Amino acid sequence: RRRDRRLPPGPPRLPLIGNLHQAPLELPARTFHEWSRKYGPVISAQFGMNTVIMIADPVIARDLLDKRGQIYSDRPRMVMAGENLTKGMHLLLRRYNDRYRLHQRMDAPALGPRASPTYYPLQDLESRQLLFDLLTSNDFDKIFGRYAASLMYALAYGYRLHTGNEKIMKDAHQVQQNFAYAGRVGTWIVDAIPALNVLPPLLAPWKRTAESFFQMEKAMHLRNLDAGRSASGWNWTKEFTNSPEAKDMDDVELAYNLGIVADAGLDTTTMVMRVFTLAALVAPDFIPKAQSELDRVVGPDRLPVLADRDHLPYIAAVVEETLRWRTIAPTGAPHATTQDDSYGGYLIPKGATVMALFWTMCLDDAQGDSPFHFRPERWLVQRLGNGTSDKTSAEQQPFVNFFGYGRRICAGRHIARNSLFLLIARLLWGFNIRHAVDANGKKKKVDDMAFTSGFVSAPVPFEAIFEARSAQAAAVIEREWKVAEKDVGKLMDGIREEQAARGLSLCA
Numbered sequence: 001r002r003r004d005r006r007l008p009p010g011p012p013r014l015p016l017i018g019n020l021h022q023a024p025l026e027l028p029a030r031t032f033h034e035w036s037r038k039y040g041p042v043i044s045a046q047f048g049m050n051t052v053i054m055i056a057d058p059v060i061a062r063d064l065l066d067k068r069g070q071i072y073s074d075r076p077r078m079v080m081a082g083e084n085l086t087k088g089m090h091l092l093l094r095r096y097n098d099r100y101r102l103h104q105r106m107d108a109p110a111l112g113p114r115a116s117p118t119y120y121p122l123q124d125l126e127s128r129q130l131l132f133d134l135l136t137s138n139d140f141d142k143i144f145g146r147y148a149a150s151l152m153y154a155l156a157y158g159y160r161l162h163t164g165n166e167k168i169m170k171d172a173h174q175v176q177q178n179f180a181y182a183g184r185v186g187t188w189i190v191d192a193i194p195a196l197n198v199l200p201p202l203l204a205p206w207k208r209t210a211e212s213f214f215q216m217e218k219a220m221h222l223r224n225l226d227a228g229r230s231a232s233g234w235n236w237t238k239e240f241t242n243s244p245e246a247k248d249m250d251d252v253e254l255a256y257n258l259g260i261v262a263d264a265g266l267d268t269t270t271m272v273m274r275v276f277t278l279a280a281l282v283a284p285d286f287i288p289k290a291q292s293e294l295d296r297v298v299g300p301d302r303l304p305v306l307a308d309r310d311h312l313p314y315i316a317a318v319v320e321e322t323l324r325w326r327t328i329a330p331t332g333a334p335h336a337t338t339q340d341d342s343y344g345g346y347l348i349p350k351g352a353t354v355m356a357l358f359w360t361m362c363l364d365d366a367q368g369d370s371p372f373h374f375r376p377e378r379w380l381v382q383r384l385g386n387g388t389s390d391k392t393s394a395e396q397q398p399f400v401n402f403f404g405y406g407r408r409i410c411a412g413r414h415i416a417r418n419s420l421f422l423l424i425a426r427l428l429w430g431f432n433i434r435h436a437v438d439a440n441g442k443k444k445k446v447d448d449m450a451f452t453s454g455f456v457s458a459p460v461p462f463e464a465i466f467e468a469r470s471a472q473a474a475a476v477i478e479r480e481w482k483v484a485e486k487d488v489g490k491l492m493d494g495i496r497e498e499q500a501a502r503g504l505s506l507c508a
């Protein structure tokens, strides 16, 4: 097909496949970054039947995805991942329609800015265990993963994950891997030619793969739904089950809602913490500054708490810089348009996939402040200091949409931000992080550009040593873990009471 001249510029395309052959399976955001340098901030490409609009400018991305949210909030059709594997029930891939909005309405009160701070007692408990675990193990990836999973499962289903070795951890990761596999662009013929999906399973091997993945995932979400209903204390399963929105949902649909929300919080938080650890190794200059702020504001006798945030601007800047320096969502999550639109004289056609190029926008060297360096100060001087939304010059606006855009913005961002602040503050308060060494005492190298591919992307596995900053820090960590309230039912009931006291209306 010839390029429609009204579309934004983009790389030359071949007949039928368009630009599919130029979009690599590995780290495609880096190729799209090159395209944006060549063709400008709004690019068009053709992936098979699909017109893809890529945006590489933070102001344009907000103009379209935020301000014109009524047009830009759909998701592209993904036959394999969205239809065959998850039967239209994956919240992230749901089309923008009444059913999606029903789910959003059900989730919003539990995930919103007013409810999220009430989950602090759980984040406090899980982060105390995280610090305690790091006193005796450097397996930080597993320890971060346990934190994230235990937090989400306690909230959603009322049970904790004590070790990270639980079978459900393995199942949950398997489900995420299956989803990533099914969602890979360019892997499934049926995504390129959706009409093929009418074939019976016998002639459509991808349907058989999807069905076995679906059965496994459904069973896991249903087991968790049961666990949530019979757990002691309040939790999201009970809350959602009693909500008006759930009245005409069957158990499978409800179980998927809870399961997807819970699973969305697993890898994401863990990956950002892995990025933080990588930064601590390759750009350690920020650590003494962060620790001196913590020593001044918090002191040596207690752990930092969420309420310290306003007094810890440097730590807040470290969190922002971690999200920016190596975004875990290099191409964002694809949105799609529900009607024709135009921008800067270009056509953005109905049904186009619209991708915000997070990788490019995070590393926008037009900002002139060494984007590849991990430098929290940039947030103090020009970003947090001035506020991020009241810039006068459009060109100067940095990218801040780490959690996405408009009506599809990350539902768990408030919980995620609280976790990131608490974990980063507590780790820097209690630990020094240094390179692992080999048998000859030589520093093991890490590559700060080596990342995994997929919808979310994290540093490839690497080693690091976590050392308590002092005997006193270790003693405080041990004490805080020992005295922590660990009865999850009690904690969840406390959270419920706190929500009621804050005037949040509850269904369970």
Ligand code: HEM
Pocket: 091, 092, 093, 111, 260, 261, 262, 264, 265, 266, 268, 269, 272, 328, 329, 332, 333, 334, 335, 402, 403, 404, 405, 406, 407, 408, 409, 410, 411, 412, 413, 415, 416, 417, 420
């Ligand atoms: C640091 C951690 C996290 C990051 C960086 C992150 C980032 C994102 C991004 C970029 C999107 C797509 C937004 C868009 O389409 O514009 C998203 C969607 C989503 N996130 Fe997160 N997320 C994180 C943690 C969480 C947590 C903890 C939860 C659950 C409590 C969660 C739940 C969701 C859900 C349900 C969606 C789908 C929204 C929709 O399509 O309607 N996320 N997230």
